[in-house]
Amino acid sequence: MDWQRLQTIDRRWIYLVIWLVVMVPLIVPFPIKPKASPPVERLFNYIDTMPPDKALVVSFDYSPSTQPELQPMTVALLRHAFARGTRVGVLALDVTGLGLAEDALRQVTAEFNAHALTHEDSIINGEDYVFWGWSTPAITVMLGMGERITKVFPVDYYGQKTESLAITKYIKNYDDIGILVTVAASAIPRSWINLAQTQFGVRLGCGVTAVSAADFYPYLNSGQFTGMLAGMKGAAEYEQLVADKLKESGRDWRLRGKGTEAMSSQTAAHLAIMAFIILGNIAFFATRRRRK
Amino acid sequence: MSISTDPWVWIAAILTLGIFSFLYKENPFYRFAEHLYVGIANGYAITFYWHRVLVPTLVDPVSHGQKLWLIIVAIIGALYFTRFIPKVSWLVRIPIAIVLGYSTGASIPRAIDAELIRQAKATIITRASFANWQAGIWAVIILLGVIATVSYFFFSAEQKGALRRLSYAGIIFIMIGFGASFGYTVMARISLFIGRLQFLLSDWLGLIK
Amino acid sequence: MRRRLPLFLVFIMGLFGAFAFFVPHPPVRQIDEVLRNDVIRIIGALSLVLGVGSIIRHHFIKIQRKAEHWPYSYITIIALVVSAVIGLFGGIDPNRPGILPTQVGSFSFHIQTIYVNMMVPLAATMFSLLAFFMASAAYRAFRCRNLEATLLLLAAFILMLGAVPFGRMISRHLPAFAEWILAVPNTASKRGILFGVELGVFATSLKIILGIERGWLGGGD
Numbered sequence: 058m059d060w061q062r063l064q065t066i067d068r069r070w071i072y073l074v075i076w077l078v079v080m081v082p083l084i085v086p087f088p089i090k091p092k093a094s095p096p097v098e099r100l101f102n103y104i105d106t107m108p109p110d111k112a113l114v115v116s117f118d119y120s121p122s123t124q125p126e127l128q129p130m131t132v133a134l135l136r137h138a139f140a141r142g143t144r145v146g147v148l149a150l151d152v153t154g155l156g157l158a159e160d161a162l163r164q165v166t167a168e169f170n171a172h173a174l175t176h177e178d179s180i181i182n183g184e185d186y187v188f189w190g191w192s193t194p195a196i197t198v199m200l201g202m203g204e205r206i207t208k209v210f211p212v213d214y215y216g217q218k219t220e221s222l223a224i225t226k227y228i229k230n231y232d233d234i235g236i237l238v239t240v241a242a243s244a245i246p247r248s249w250i251n252l253a254q255t256q257f258g259v260r261l262g263c264g265v266t267a268v269s270a271a272d273f274y275p276y277l278n279s280g281q282f283t284g285m286l287a288g289m290k291g292a293a294e295y296e297q298l299v300a301d302k303l304k305e306s307g308r309d310w311r312l313r314g315k316g317t318e319a320m321s322s323q324t325a326a327h328l329a330i331m332a333f334i335i336l337g338n339i340a341f342f343a344t345r346r347r348r349k
Numbered sequence: 350m351s352i353s354t355d356p357w358v359w360i361a362a363i364l365t366l367g368i369f370s371f372l373y374k375e376n377p378f379y380r381f382a383e384h385l386y387v388g389i390a391n392g393y394a395i396t397f398y399w400h401r402v403l404v405p406t407l408v409d410p411v412s413h414g415q416k417l418w419l420i421i422v423a424i425i426g427a428l429y430f431t432r433f434i435p436k437v438s439w440l441v442r443i444p445i446a447i448v449l450g451y452s453t454g455a456s457i458p459r460a461i462d463a464e465l466i467r468q469a470k471a472t473i474i475t476r477a478s479f480a481n482w483q484a485g486i487w488a489v490i491i492l493l494g495v496i497a498t499v500s501y502f503f504f505s506a507e508q509k510g511a512l513r514r515l516s517y518a519g520i521i522f523i524m525i526g527f528g529a530s531f532g533y534t535v536m537a538r539i540s541l542f543i544g545r546l547q548f549l550l551s552d553w554l555g556l557i558k
Numbered sequence: 559m560r561r562r563l564p565l566f567l568v569f570i571m572g573l574f575g576a577f578a579f580f581v582p583h584p585p586v587r588q589i590d591e592v593l594r595n596d597v598i599r600i601i602g603a604l605s606l607v608l609g610v611g612s613i614i615r616h617h618f619i620k621i622q623r624k625a626e627h628w629p630y631s632y633i634t635i636i637a638l639v640v641s642a643v644i645g646l647f648g649g650i651d652p653n654r655p656g657i658l659p660t661q662v663g664s665f666s667f668h669i670q671t672i673y674v675n676m677m678v679p680l681a682a683t684m685f686s687l688l689a690f691f692m693a694s695a696a697y698r699a700f701r702c703r704n705l706e707a708t709l710l711l712l713a714a715f716i717l718m719l720g721a722v723p724f725g726r727m728i729s730r731h732l733p734a735f736a737e738w739i740l741a742v743p744n745t746a747s748k749r750g751i752l753f754g755v756e757l758g759v760f761a762t763s764l765k766i767i768l769g770i771e772r773g774w775l776g777g778g779d
Contacts, residue, residue: 068694072372075693079539080546084556089723094737121681125544126537152397153390153681156673190401194602196452197594208595211405215651251459256579267537267721271530274740275749278491279471281463288533289540290721318557319543324722326539326689331715333697341701356665357675364676368683372690384630386680388637391610393677395638396645396669402603406596422597426604433611441608442564442775444601449774450568451598453763454575460763464756468749487742494746495753502754519750524706526747528713529740535692535714536721542689545682 060340060347071333078329082321089320093294096277100262100284101298103236104137111235112228113138116249117149117158118241123266124157127240129292129316130264131158134238135165136312137299143235145186146228148210150195150245159214162188168312182215183222190214195248203231203257231259236283240264246273250281264291289323292316351555362553365545494522565769572767614638645669713739 093101104113115134119127138145147162149155166180173179180186189210192198201209206229207219219225227233237259239246246263253259260283265273267288276282286295293316303310353359367382407423410416425447431440472495479485500512501519508516551557578590617631644667649656652668660668702708719725720736765771 064698068690068698069373071694071697072690075539075542075690079543079689080550083543083546083550091723092726092733094733095741121678122685123541124678124682125542125547125686126540128544152394153677155397156393156670156678159670160674191397192599193398193402194448194452194598196455197599197602200455201591201595204591208591212401214401216654247464248456251456251463255459255463267533267540268530270533271526271740271744272748274745275468275471275752278741278745278749279467281467288536288721289543290536315544315547318547319540320723322543322546323536323539324724326543327535327718327722328724330535330539330693330696331718333693334700334711334715337697337700338702357671361675361679365679365683368680368687371687380627380630381633382680383684384633385637386677386684387613388634388639389641389672389677390681391613391638392641392643392645393669393673394606395610395642396650398603398606399646400650402599406603407600416596419596419600422600423604426601429604429607430611432608433615439560442560443567444604445774446564446567447571448598448602448605450571450767451575451593453568453766454572454577455579457576457760457763457767458579460756461760464752465760468752472749487738490742491746491749494743495750498747498750499753502750519747520706521709522743522747522750524710525713525739525743526751528710529717529744531710532714532717532721535696535718538686538689538692541682541686545679545686548679 060343064337064340064344074329075326078325079322082325083318086318086321089317089324091290091293091297091317091320093298094287094291096285096287097291097294097298098284100238100286101137101295103260103262103283104134104143104238105141105302107141107143107235109142110227110233112144112146112233114146114148114228114234114237115158116237116239116241116245117147117154117161118151118239118243118245119157119266120151120153120242121157123242125315126266126289126292127242127264128157128161129289129314130286130295131161131240132165133292133295133299133314133316134240134264135161136168137295137302139165139169139180139185140299140303140306140308142185144224144227146189146206146224146234147186148189148198149191150198150241152191152193155191155214158188162186168310172308172310183217184224187219187222187224187228188214189219195245196252199249199252200256203253203259205230231257234259236260236262238262238264240286242266242269244269246276246282250276254281262286289316289319293320353553353555358553362549365549369545493518498522561772561775564775565772569767569769572763576767610638641669641672644672 107113113134115131117131135145147158149158166182166186169178169180182188189206190213192209198209207225210219213219213222231237231253237249237253239249239261241263242265246261246265249261254261261281262284263273263282264286265288267290270285270287270291273282273285277285286292293314296314296316300312300314303312364382364385367378370376371379407419411419425444428440428444431437472492474488474492478488497515497519499519500515501523503512503516506512547557574590574593578586581587614635617634620628620631644658644660647656647658648660648668650669652660652666652670660666700711702711716732716739717736719728720733725732725736762771766774
């Protein structure tokens, strides 16, 4: 075998292999049921057992560049909260994440309202959830929410005065929030710990890209994060937990879980990358031995 | 297979393929898409900075005769424009100083508490660490690992003898940590590509059930 | 004056920002609140001028000088202006249109539609290219040249297998082992690095407030 030639193969062949290895399992998936890891379970269990008067707040702190990894997480979190009847507050600290927040809320409220029979079953903006929108800079939002959220967001994303919304009397500041989950692709979760948790003691969870997940384990270990969703795998695990919960409560709606859908391709791609690394090393050592 | 008839889905698919065409080689289609993205992203940002920050915080109160002192704040903020006027470009330092100073000062005590004290507390072994024997052993390993890692970056003394051995143990921990990060990075990058293929195969071509 | 005034401002604001954390008295809290919600917010929002202005200036200079790929600069500027006009005058909420109509028949060109169908695909796809570059780098560059590199790759392999449900098929303990690697040795190393980084950040922050670190002032007098 020409190991030297193998080492210098045109990279576009590698691209083609990756394309096929990811595409084929999406079209012809093999059945996979993700099993939740401890950080995901901890987050799910906390939200699932939160007192009914406490709200879940989801902060969309990411941009469209990491949407494939993080959007499934936020959708799963919203489904979980609405399935429990938990009040939800949504904000974004990245202006380019605003549209993704709007998209996620529209998708999940449509899913629930399609099955709603009464007003109580329906998910209503201003009553069951509030979309505060975005503001800048982050320090203003994080510290201001500890005092009075309506001062940070005098109007919501849709231009409604937040003081006039029915939900506002239940979510005034961090004291009314059971857990705030920051979904981010950067170091913003650290800022939430430094600014919001240190001064106001708000409980935090996070959903992060897999790139940065390993860096946040010290905060999981110290208890500063209650739980963590790491990348698409974390999203798939959470989706599975939420789907099981919906099924238990008689709402087996078979909602699309993009994270779960991706696991076949993820598996195939991981094996391909490992094969590339092994092959590259074999070629490297074979060539080196021949030179000696 | 049910191909979408929504023109916007087609626009999104064409732009997606335009960016992917870079994988073959750089081409005008890719450059067009790249420049388009920069323009739209900035236009989007301008929209929300105006509608959701400047209007409710500045324009509305001042136009109703309230908080007129905000005009002075707006003038200070407008000093950002002097960046593009060479003769008075030093004035841009004023709004930068205000925001930078406050953010830096506000984060110091909070970061010390959250990043140093809380993390140090979590590293120290107490009786509670031995709630069960496994957790206790892992806590000891974490403590030793943290000390070893920090010693690797300790340059105030020559790295020899016991410090050198400890430092080498630190390298082992660091390599395992970086390996963990790399493994997850592979997952992250592949996930981003999976997301785009999900759009092309599902929303555009209708191949995914 | 050109350097002294900004340095004085950063010192005063830094001192107040730190001081306000410790003082519970209402007058200080009220000043802090006004500073954050009004002053810092408006000034912070207007900082967008720097970013957008720099991009526009960069592309205008490219067009003026007919630098490489200069015709594409028109694309950026036109896209910026058109999307800004649609957003500023067309409104944010599709149910509450602004003074500019954003729909022709059933075809909508509202800012949210542009965002979902143009900005998201472009941004997401651009970052998804990294998957290919990473695969190529993994094949060409990751070599087990020594014990440390081998350890790194072993840890990576365990994580990659443990992260996907397939890992359970190889060994039911593999996912738990991968989780252990993250929760114990990885936590130890990342925490050690965190201590170093945070001490550095703390030192730099103090230097900025005290005027020792002046890089943020930029060049010139």
